Amino acid sequence: MTYFSDVFALARKDLLLELRSRDTLPAMLLFVVSTLVVFHFALPTDASDTAETGLLWVALLFTALLGLVRAFVAEREERVLDGLVLAPCDRSAIWLGKVIGVLAFLVAAELVALPAYGLFFQPVGWELVAAVALANIGLAAVGTLLAAMASAGRARELLLPLLFLPLVIPIVVGGVGASVTDDPGRYLAFLGLYDAVFAILSWASFEYVVTE
Amino acid sequence: MIVARGLGRDFGAKHVLRGLDLDVPRGGFLLVTGPNGSGKSTLLSLCAGLLAPTAGELAVAVDRGDIGYLAHEPLLYRELTALENLDLYGRLYRVPERRERAGMLLERFGLWDARRERVGSLSRGMTQRLALCRALLHEPDLLLLDEPHASLDADASSLVDALLSELRGVKTVLVATHDPIRVGDLATQALALA
Numbered sequence: 001m002t003y004f005s006d007v008f009a010l011a012r013k014d015l016l017l018e019l020r021s022r023d024t025l026p027a028m029l030l031f032v033v034s035t036l037v038v039f040h041f042a043l044p045t046d047a048s049d050t051a052e053t054g055l056l057w058v059a060l061l062f063t064a065l066l067g068l069v070r071a072f073v074a075e076r077e078e079r080v081l082d083g084l085v086l087a088p089c090d091r092s093a094i095w096l097g098k099v100i101g102v103l104a105f106l107v108a109a110e111l112v113a114l115p116a117y118g119l120f121f122q123p124v125g126w127e128l129v130a131a132v133a134l135a136n137i138g139l140a141a142v143g144t145l146l147a148a149m150a151s152a153g154r155a156r157e158l159l160l161p162l163l164f165l166p167l168v169i170p171i172v173v174g175g176v177g178a179s180v181t182d183d184p185g186r187y188l189a190f191l192g193l194y195d196a197v198f199a200i201l202s203w204a205s206f207e208y209v210v211t212e
Numbered sequence: 213m214i215v216a217r218g219l220g221r222d223f224g225a226k227h228v229l230r231g232l233d234l235d236v237p238r239g240g241f242l243l244v245t246g247p248n249g250s251g252k253s254t255l256l257s258l259c260a261g262l263l264a265p266t267a268g269e270l271a272v273a274v275d276r277g278d279i280g281y282l283a284h285e286p287l288l289y290r291e292l293t294a295l296e297n298l299d300l301y302g303r304l305y306r307v308p309e310r311r312e313r314a315g316m317l318l319e320r321f322g323l324w325d326a327r328r329e330r331v332g333s334l335s336r337g338m339t340q341r342l343a344l345c346r347a348l349l350h351e352p353d354l355l356l357l358d359e360p361h362a363s364l365d366a367d368a369s370s371l372v373d374a375l376l377s378e379l380r381g382v383k384t385v386l387v388a389t390h391d392p393i394r395v396g397d398l399a400t401q402a403l404a405l406a
Binding site: 002005006009010013016017020021074077078079080082083084085086087088089211 | 260261262275276277279281283285286287288289290291292296300301303304305306330346
């Protein structure tokens with residue numbers, strides 16, 4: 001129970017920091033909505049449903065990236081991460097707390113993005129909602145680990161996309177597949193498998209990422 | 213408590229520490245002096261386990277949760293209040309009755325009235341005092357203090373002097389400082405880095 005109380009305290013701290021600084025979520029909301037507006041005007045009127053769905057996933061991916069770039073800013077400032085790493089709590093709790101925070105920001109951005117997508121492009125079906133929900137877990141799990149890695153480097157804004165984008169290609173494949181096929185179950189299962197594998201790997205390897 | 217043999221740490225091609233031998237017994241008080249870039253902060257980071265040696269061996273006979281570490285940076289969230297920061301650390305460091313302990317430290321370091329102010333709005337001196345509160349919160353066995361008097365006014369510096377006097381012989385203390393006269397009388401051993 002202590003583990004989850006640590007996770008809860010760390011996640012709560014992240015939400016409190018965002019509530020006060022408003023550094024990340026407004027930027028994510030503005031980005032995802034403006035991207036969908038641009039795509040709306042950039043796509044020809046006879047564009048296929050598949051193309052529209054693909055663009056939604058591109059918008060969601062880069063919105064997640066925008067949030068992840070800022071995920072460890074508060075810890076990097078004043079070297080707070082050193083203080084957390086020195087604490088006797090399980091270091092994976094730091095990762096899980098951060099994942100919950102990132103997940104909350106993603107869900108908030110999508111609560112705006114999906115209705116906007118429905119307004120500009122096509123109605124949002126349950127398959128798309130389920131795919132986005134599953135994709136969020138993978139994006140947050142992998143992205144948080146890589147954001148922690150990148151935060152230690154000098155070229156972090158460059159390093160994070162270079163590490164993150166290749167690793168989340170399966171999420172795009174699964175997400176688009178689940179949204180456009182008649183049999184979304186296979187793709188949703190694939191997303192679930194990706195989440196399970198990468199969440200376990202990220203959880204187990206975080207300790208080695210934040211220590212030398 | 214701390215034993216180092218041939219300890220070295222490089223940052224790329226730069227040798228910050230080389231061939232350092234050190235024995236600090238439990239309850240010892242080590243004064244670390246030296247010019248900027250001589251490796252004082254690096255030595256403290258190595259002892260804290262935040263850096264790994266690139267040469268030699270270092271053994272610190274204490275769990276990481278029993279280390280109190282005061283760095284150049286306060287290791288505090290700027291957007292959280294003084295009390296919220298200490299509460300978070302108290303929880304993660306498993307401090308029993310953490311709110312009472314935090315309150316006692318804030319009172320002692322003259323920060324009680326500023327307890328609900330965000331760290332980002334505190335002066336450098338107040339932030340340094342709060343960082344000391346954070347380092348002492350869990351009553352660590354080993355204290356690693358990197359320039360504890362930095363940014364402090366005369367009154368706050370006296371508070372730190374009194375604290376160090378209290379800790380002498382009770383806890384193991386490593387103090388890196390540019391002002392050896394201030395804590396020189398307390399030290400049981402000294403290390404001058406070149």
